[in-house]
Amino acid sequence: MITAERILLGYDFYRRRHDDAPPAHIPALRAALVFARELARSEADQPAALLFAFAVQRHTFGPAWAFMAKSIAIQEAHALGWALALEDGDKLVRAYLWRMSVAPFEDVRAFVAARLRPL
Amino acid sequence: MTTAIPVDIRPAPTKLVQRALAKVARGEALTGEERELVRANLDALAPDLRGASQEQRARRLNVITGGPLPPVRVLPEEVPPELSDNPLIQLWQTMTPAQERGLAQSAELGRREYVAGLAGLDWDEVMDADPSLPGP
Numbered sequence: 001m002i003t004a005e006r007i008l009l010g011y012d013f014y015r016r017r018h019d020d021a022p023p024a025h026i027p028a029l030r031a032a033l034v035f036a037r038e039l040a041r042s043e044a045d046q047p048a049a050l051l052f053a054f055a056v057q058r059h060t061f062g063p064a065w066a067f068m069a070k071s072i073a074i075q076e077a078h079a080l081g082w083a084l085a086l087e088d089g090d091k092l093v094r095a096y097l098w099r100m101s102v103a104p105f106e107d108v109r110a111f112v113a114a115r116l117r118p119l
Numbered sequence: 120m121t122t123a124i125p126v127d128i129r130p131a132p133t134k135l136v137q138r139a140l141a142k143v144a145r146g147e148a149l150t151g152e153e154r155e156l157v158r159a160n161l162d163a164l165a166p167d168l169r170g171a172s173q174e175q176r177a178r179r180l181n182v183i184t185g186g187p188l189p190p191v192r193v194l195p196e197e198v199p200p201e202l203s204d205n206p207l208i209q210l211w212q213t214m215t216p217a218q219e220r221g222l223a224q225s226a227e228l229g230r231r232e233y234v235a236g237l238a239g240l241d242w243d244e245v246m247d248a249d250p251s252l253p254g255p
Binding site for chain 2 (some may be wrong): 010074085098
């Protein structure tokens with residue numbers, strides 16, 4: 001699974017391009033990674049677990065939380081050999097991502113699994 | 120003969136600013152007048168910008184008034200060599216058009232959520248009123 005340090009380097013780069021983005025909340029970032037590792041029963045669960053954990057810890061990246069949660073999940077899927085597209089035009093993506101706190105992880109796992117395609 | 124007493128029935132400026140911000144939170148475009156109103160109140164809306172450069176102020180104003188956000192796709196020439204192996208930055212360079220659309224949409228919704236907070240609006244209520252943002 002991607003490390004906190006790599007996420008921070010990526011986010012710092014993002015912040016330089018969008019200099020309005022606040023610094024990352026590092027304890028929340030580390031807590032999200034611990035939570036994601038607890039949620040993932042197998043390697044295949046990791047993209048969904050990361051998406052869910054960073055949506056729950058949404059103050060980690062300020063207004064960029066959804067952008068970063070999606071980026072981290074898509075990157076993890078890519079590292080495992082899958083393409084994952086999470087368009088907000090997809091109504092389920094909007095419903096799950098923007099109201100993730102009321103969706104159980106099992107639903108998010110099934111939802112993400114249905115959107116994974118082999119690279 | 121009676122004397123008319125002038126009564127200013129315009130809403131207080133803060134209400135007008137809140138109304139403008141609420142439009143951005145709902146994804147609606149501001150008029151030029153509304154943008155100017157927000158610009159005039161930028162110090163109150165973003166006290167952290169005190170002493171910031173004109174460029175930083177302009178960027179924040181752009182965010183708050185619903186202006187175009189920076190592209191999410193990263194060009195290779197933007198990446199310093201020491202970050203070239205970062206997996207997130209690689210994703211932002213090589214993502215598919217569908218992934219790029221999804222990330223741009225999230226950046227936009229993140230902005231709307233942020234501006235809703237500035238306007239004192241409950242983001243859940245904004246979403247509830249937006250038919251393009253379905254509930255759970």
